Amino acid sequence: MSRTPETSVTPDTTDAADTRRTSDVLVVGGGIIGLVTAWRAAQRGFTTALVDPEPGGGAAQVAAGMLAAVTELHYGEQTLLGLNLASARRYPDFAAELTEATGQDIGYRRCGALAVALDADDRAHLREVHALQRRSGLESEWLSGRECRRLEPMLAPGVRGGLRVDSDHQVDPRRLAAALVTACERAGVTFHRTWADRLTVVRDRATGVVTADGTELSAGQVVLAGGSLSGRLTGVPDDVLPPVRPVKGQVLRLTVPKRYAPFLSRSVRAVVRGSHIYLVPRESGELVVGATSEELGWDTTVTAGGVYELLRDAHELVPGITELPLTETRAGLRPGSPDNAPLLGPTALPGLLLATGHYRNGVLLTPVTGDVMAHALATGELPDEARPFTPRRFGAAALSEQRA
Amino acid sequence: MADDPFVLGGTSFTSRLIMGTGGAPSLDVLERSLVASGTELTTVAMRRVNPRAHGSVLSVLERLGIRVLPNTAGCFTAGEAVLTARLAREALGTDLVKLEVIADERTLLPDPIELLDAAETLVDDGFTVLPYTNDDPVLARKLEDVGCAAVMPLGSPIGSGLGIRNPHNFQLIVEHARVPVILDAGAGTASDAALAMELGCAGVMLASAVTRAQEPVLMAEGMRHAVEAGRLAYRAGRIPRRHFAEASSPVEGVARLDPERPAF
Numbered sequence: 001m002s003r004t005p006e007t008s009v010t011p012d013t014t015d016a017a018d019t020r021r022t023s024d025v026l027v028v029g030g031g032i033i034g035l036v037t038a039w040r041a042a043q044r045g046f047t048t049a050l051v052d053p054e055p056g057g058g059a060a061q062v063a064a065g066m067l068a069a070v071t072e073l074h075y076g077e078q079t080l081l082g083l084n085l086a087s088a089r090r091y092p093d094f095a096a097e098l099t100e101a102t103g104q105d106i107g108y109r110r111c112g113a114l115a116v117a118l119d120a121d122d123r124a125h126l127r128e129v130h131a132l133q134r135r136s137g138l139e140s141e142w143l144s145g146r147e148c149r150r151l152e153p154m155l156a157p158g159v160r161g162g163l164r165v166d167s168d169h170q171v172d173p174r175r176l177a178a179a180l181v182t183a184c185e186r187a188g189v190t191f192h193r194t195w196a197d198r199l200t201v202v203r204d205r206a207t208g209v210v211t212a213d214g215t216e217l218s219a220g221q222v223v224l225a226g227g228s229l230s231g232r233l234t235g236v237p238d239d240v241l242p243p244v245r246p247v248k249g250q251v252l253r254l255t256v257p258k259r260y261a262p263f264l265s266r267s268v269r270a271v272v273r274g275s276h277i278y279l280v281p282r283e284s285g286e287l288v289v290g291a292t293s294e295e296l297g298w299d300t301t302v303t304a305g306g307v308y309e310l311l312r313d314a315h316e317l318v319p320g321i322t323e324l325p326l327t328e329t330r331a332g333l334r335p336g337s338p339d340n341a342p343l344l345g346p347t348a349l350p351g352l353l354l355a356t357g358h359y360r361n362g363v364l365l366t367p368v369t370g371d372v373m374a375h376a377l378a379t380g381e382l383p384d385e386a387r388p389f390t391p392r393r394f395g396a397a398a399l400s401e402q403r404a
Numbered sequence: 405m406a407d408d409p410f411v412l413g414g415t416s417f418t419s420r421l422i423m424g425t426g427g428a429p430s431l432d433v434l435e436r437s438l439v440a441s442g443t444e445l446t447t448v449a450m451r452r453v454n455p456r457a458h459g460s461v462l463s464v465l466e467r468l469g470i471r472v473l474p475n476t477a478g479c480f481t482a483g484e485a486v487l488t489a490r491l492a493r494e495a496l497g498t499d500l501v502k503l504e505v506i507a508d509e510r511t512l513l514p515d516p517i518e519l520l521d522a523a524e525t526l527v528d529d530g531f532t533v534l535p536y537t538n539d540d541p542v543l544a545r546k547l548e549d550v551g552c553a554a555v556m557p558l559g560s561p562i563g564s565g566l567g568i569r570n571p572h573n574f575q576l577i578v579e580h581a582r583v584p585v586i587l588d589a590g591a592g593t594a595s596d597a598a599l600a601m602e603l604g605c606a607g608v609m610l611a612s613a614v615t616r617a618q619e620p621v622l623m624a625e626g627m628r629h630a631v632e633a634g635r636l637a638y639r640a641g642r643i644p645r646r647h648f649a650e651a652s653s654p655v656e657g658v659a660r661l662d663p664e665r666p667a668f
Contacts, residue, residue, distance in 0.1 A: 074429050075618050231459060245431075245459030273509065274427070274563065295461060296454040338432035 023049040025377055026219030028196045028209060028233065031058030032173065033355050033362060034225035035180035036370035041223075042187035044374050049190040049219065051211060056181040058227050059362060060173040062251050062332025064280040064288040065107070066267050067091060067364045068168045070138045071115050073129070078136060079388050080341045084361060086385050087368035088167065094367035095171070102182040107172030109283060113267040116148050116155065116162035118316060122271055123160045130163055140165045152264055154318050170267055170280055173363050192217060199224075199235035199352070206351035209233075221377055223353045228298070228333040230356040240347040243394050244357045246298050246333035249291035250306035252314075253328035254321060256285045263287065263320070270317050277313040279321075287324065289314045292331075300331040334359050343391040344372050345382040353377065354391045408639065410607055412445070412584060413500060413532035413553040415471075419444045420601070421631045422473065422586065423624075424611025425461050427563075433620050435464050441614065441624035446470050447502050449477040450492040473534070475502035480515070482522035489526055501526060502556070502588075502609075503535040512562040516543050520550065527551035536588050539569075541576040548583050555581060556588035556609060559600065563612040565592025568599055578604035593623075594630035601634025602642070 023046075027038045030052025042048040066072075069084035095108035117123035133140045141164045148162040149155045184191070195212040199222065208218035224230055228246035256263040262281065269278035280288040292306045307329055314321050337343060337357030342365060346353050355373050358365050372386040382390060409416040423443040428434035438446060446465055453460055465472050474492035479485040482505060489501040505522055507515035514537050526533045532553045537543055539557040547555050557577055560566035567590055568574060578585050584606030591597050591610040600608050608631050617623035 076429060076433060076620075243459060294452055296452075297460075299454065336431070338430060338435070340430040340432075 022208075022218050023047045023190065024220045025049070025223065026051065026208060026217055026221070027223045027225055028052075028199075029058075029225035029227060029230070029356075030055030030181075030191070031225065031227050031362070032060045032177050032180055032366050033227070033358060033369055034223070035177065035184055036366050037223050037225055037355050037373040038189045039180060039183045039187055040370040040374035041377050042184065042189050044378055046377060047190075048184075048188070049192060049217060050184065051192040051194065051196045051209060051217060053193055053195050055184075055191055055193070056177040058177075059332045059334060060177040062249065062330050063173040063363050064251060064278060064290050065171045065173040065176070065363050066113065066168065066269075066278060066280055067170060068113060068165075068267070068269075069364060070133060070140060070165045071113050071163070071168050071269060072360060073133060073136060073138065074340075075132065077340060080339075080361070081136060083341070083368060083385060083389065084364055087365045088169075090367040090371070091169065091171070094370075098176075098179050098183055101186060102179045104175065104179040104182060106176045106179050107282060107284075108169065109171070110169045111266040111281075112164065112166040113168035113269065114143075114148060114152060114162050114164055116145075116268065116270045116317070117160045118156070118158055118270055118272060119160060125271065126161065126163060133163075138165075139167060152266070152268060154263055154320050155268065156317060156319055158316075168267065170282075171363060172282060172284075176363065176366065196226075196233060199233055201235060201237070201349070204350065206349055209235075221351055221353060223355055223373060223377070225355040227356065227362075228335040230335060230354070236352070237349060239395065240349045240352060240391070242343050242354055242356050242391060243338055244335045244343070245295070247336040247359070248294040248296050248299060248331055248333055250294075250302055250310065250329065250331045251288060251290040252307065252310050252326060253330075254287040254289060254324040255327045256281065256287050256324060258285070260320075260324070261285065263324075264318065268317065270313075272313040272316055275309065275313055277310065277317060279314060279318060286327075287321070289321070298333060300333065302329045302331050306331070335362070338394065342369065342389050343394070344369065344386050344389040345376040345391065346380060347391050348395065408635070410584070412534070412607075417444045419628070419631075420607040420635060421597075421628055422447060422607055422609040423614070424475075424609065425449075425615070426477075426611045427615035428461075428620065429615070431461065431464055434461065434615065435468065437614050437620045437624040438464070438468055438470060440621045440628065442628045444470060445473050447473040447475045447609070447611075450474045450488050450495075451476075451478045471500075472496055472498065473500050473502050474498065475536075476504045476522075477506075479505055480507075480518075481505070482518040482525065485518070485522040486525050486529075489522075489531060490529070493531070499530060499532045501531050501533055503533050514538055514558070516540070519543075520546055523547055523552055524550045534586070539573040539577065541573060541580065544577045544585070545580055548581060552583065554584040554586055554606070556586045559587050559590025559596065562589045563616075564590060565613060566590055567592055567596040568603070571599065571603055574600070574603045574605070591627075594626040597627050597630040598634035598637070601631055602638050604638055607631070 025041045025046045025048045027050040038050045069088045117126045145159040196209040200208045230244045264281040343354045343357040423446045476485040476488045505518040544555045559568035586607040587600035588609040597608045
């Protein structure tokens with residue numbers, strides 16, 4: 001068992017637990033958040049294991065990969081903005097490091113984004129968003145409809161104006177997930193390709209999990225990073241169970257044939273009659289169109305209505321899409337938390353940490369989550385930029401205080 | 405207001421504000437807004453929520469002790485609306501349904517013919533039907549005639565925030581109705597809700613005005629006060645409008661100079 005100077009939170013385990021212990025850190029969940037946590041933990045010298053039937057799967061297989069700290073800013077989410085921006089700033093180095101470690105390109109593309117308005121009401125709304133962005137110290141430029149169409153000639157003639165945000169980029173989440181699996185393997189992370197069934201708690205301390213095949217995995221610290229399933233692990237005491245729910249998103253993938261390229265050169269988004277629509281063009285020719293937002297439990301059915309609405313709204317924004325091959329339709333589950341922000345770091349149960357609830361921002365928040373979790377595993381505390389995201393904000397006391 | 409209960413389909417409520425959940429930026433903001441609004445009845449679109457999914461908006465309502473009013477938002481035909489209502493009753497165990505049958509996506513205005521048809525079917529099926537309708541006094545009367553437990557006319561299109569565009573129609577509907585009349589759709593700010601109550605509405609239903617406000621929790625509290633204020637004003641009876649001023653300070657018994665007779 002490896003011991004590094006950084007394992008300052010050495011659990012004071014009993015002898016019995018010590019003999020069963022198989023790693024310093026056990027990550028439950030192998031989506032991008034679990035993977036980045038495991039990778040960073042292993043880099044810090046922790047012996048690290050990860051349990052997931054299919055590492056690299058999860059919501060990242062569906063997500064479009066917009067790194068939209070600015071264009072995703074909403075009223076009342078200024079705290080989350082700070083974390084989003086911190087992660088966006090880390091992306092260039094993160095992508096370079098991951099590529100160096102794995103030899104894989106994760107499709108990080110500094111392409112910028114354009115949010116447009118299709119009618120006078122949308123335009124007024126976008127003006128408000130612009131004002132909010134400026135109040136929050138963010139850079140974005142207001143463009144006339146004509147200027148928008150000069151940048152992106154495929155946009156509908158009806159575009160009434162837009163916001164150009166040069167700092168919102170994109171990454172390919174599938175490549176990101178694959179690269180993180182490789183990075184974990186190379187850093188010595190042990191993969192247990194099965195489901196975690198139950199958290200083991202011994203004397204008020206999380207000590208590991210029991211897997212679906214009955215294996216007992218023990219660890220000094222357990223990180224629950226199960227995405228939308230995080231609230232379902234049995235054995236987690238009620239007061240630390242993360243309040244995370246699945247929010248379904250249907251996403252389409254079209255292909256831009258070479259003769260049409262580039263078609264779109266940056267991410268384009270709009271609100272069409274209250275629904276958010278975006279189109280994210282990849283260098284490979286893939287064009288991702290998303291996304292619905294549905295509260296239907298763990299349902300990942302692709303529906304006629306979902307596909308229809310996405311195509312209808314995307315067509316209103318970029319009429320030319322009807323000529324493109326529709327190559328994939330898929331639904332994923334965002335892990336939604338009550339305040340749309342992630343739950344990071346230690347819980348009230350010693351030995352159990354959370355890295356979940358990233359909702360719409362999982363891909364964007366991957367770099368900062370890895371750093372924050374590694375810090376929390378090593379020191380037992382959250383770094384300053386992550387303090388507001390402690391899972392303890394959803395404790396029973398915190399909720400009743402809020403209500404009063 | 406305990407001495408002035410709001411009775412809907414046999415159930416008595418203290419709050420006259422019915423909330424919707426669409427457009428809320430997060431569950432947390434929604435929860436705090438619902439608490440601030442004082443609502444006891446909140447509508448949820450059955451096509452967008454799975455009643456069996458844990459941790460969703462329904463769990464929030466359950467935790468807060470707020471009654472769920474399932475609605476049929478997103479339905480374009482009587483057939484779809486009836487099916488959605490039946491699924492909601494089965495899943496939630498409530499006969500209450502806020503019936504919406506929409507004519508088109510651009511205006512989201514009700515389709516009166518499909519609406520009346522669905523209302524009739526659902527009333528016969530034992531539902532307590534609360535139909536979202538145009539501000540048409542004739543249609544309101546017909547909905548009441550087929551047995552709806554309330555009528556819910558729109559002030560202006562859903563989410564438009566344009567307020568009550570035809571207060572006169574609201575007065576006509578209220579004057580003839582024997583069931584509660586509830587403003588549904590159009591409220592943009594507190595004065596819209598107060599006006600509805602002053603016109604004699606029994607309640608106000610709103611969602612976007614709160615959920616899409618910059619500070620939803622503050623607007624929810626504002627709406628609560630507006631509904632209460634409007635109701636009190638309605639019960640108190642407003643003074644007649646006059647063309648000229650009438651002094652509000654009493655003039656009787658006050659010494660007066662008689663221009664005919666010098667005071668000395």
